[in-house]
Structures are given as structure tokens and as C-alpha cells.
Amino acid sequence: MPDTFSTTAGEVRITPIFHASVLLEAGGKAVFIDPYSQGDFTGLPKADLVLITHIHGDHNDPKALAQVRTGTTVVYTPANVAKTVPGALVMNNGETVHWGDFTIEAVAMYNLVRGPSAGTFFHPKGLGNGYIVSYGGKRFYFSGDTEATPEFRVLKNIDVAFVCMNLPFTMTPAEAAGGVRAMHPAVVYPYHYRNGDKTMQDLSVFQKALDGTHIDVRLRNWYPGS
């Protein structure tokens, strides 16, 4: 079931799909973030806009993109992803685009410490985008795969944040909560919390760490059927 948020331009509906895959609907438009074919797209609309955070297969998935894309779907991706997605438009960290009544900002997403070997990173800085989607005066942030970087911590005026927490690729729930305390969104959804070995992060740790902050932590099932 979608969650709804009121804005000055009407309702925004949010549907969690799977892992980091989210559908945002507003103003008659369907925006998919990181469509991933492990999710069930049955009954969902086709995409008017798709935002892909980075090149990994759980975010940049040609099969899922084909399921939601039409001849008029606009697709924004980082530069290295655009090389693999015909017709994609490039956004780099720090860029802002206006798309109809929406504003899209690309923000850095990257590892501070974690990588496949010493001195390397699962997500090197500059190759991935988190996105802030603004509509009707409300700002929705999708972290992609990141640690609680300085850029993450200083994000301002976020109404609704979708924040990753998994190992070994991103960060722990405690680290995520520390970053979210600094960012202080009104609402936060933990997402992308299944680890590389298919176990799940303990979201109660995240929830408890935000006790007393008045940040509304919303737990949803991002892994239906698993």
C-alpha cells in the first residue's frame, strides 16, 4: 500500500517496491528510483521518469528498466551508467534539473571506509548519485548506496528520507542513525537493508538510536516474498 504525503501541489504517493526500488507518484506522473527486477511491478504504472543512482545491478537493472520504460520515459543516471543505458541523460553530483513540476538534485553517494580491499571503495566518490526529488514544496531524498558522508549529514530541509544500511556495502544501522540525526528529516524510511549474504540488518537498532529525536521512523517490508 502506498504512503501519502500532502504538498502544496497535491498528494505525493510513495510505494516501496524492493530493496532500493521505490515508486513516487505525484501530479499524474510516475517516478521510479532504481527499478530492480527482484521487485514485483505488476499493476504499477509505466514510468514517466526513472532515476538510477549507480551502476550496480540492484540499482541499474536493464530488465526492470525495460518493464517500466516507454518511448517517452526520461531516464537520469550518473555518467558511467548512461554509457550502459541507451537514451539516458547524465546528472553529476551537485547538478539540479527541473522536470515539469519536479526538481531533481543529484547529491554525492559514496563509501568513506568500506571497499573490497584496503584503499578501495565499493562506491567511489563521484560515480553515484543520491537524489532529492522536490514536489509541491516537499523534498524526498533517496540515498542510493552511501555511508554517512559529510554531504549526507548536512542535507537540509529533507521531509522524507530513504536511507540505506547494509553490509559490507554501505553502513550499519547505528552509523545510518548518526547521519540521520544530523540531517534530521521529518520522516525516514530505512531501505536497502539486506546484506550481501542475504541476511537483514536489525532495524530496531536504527529505530532505537533515533528515539527522542521526533524523527518519524517508518518500517516497511522492502523484501516481500523473501
Ligand SMILES: [Zn+2]
Ligand atoms: Zn545496492
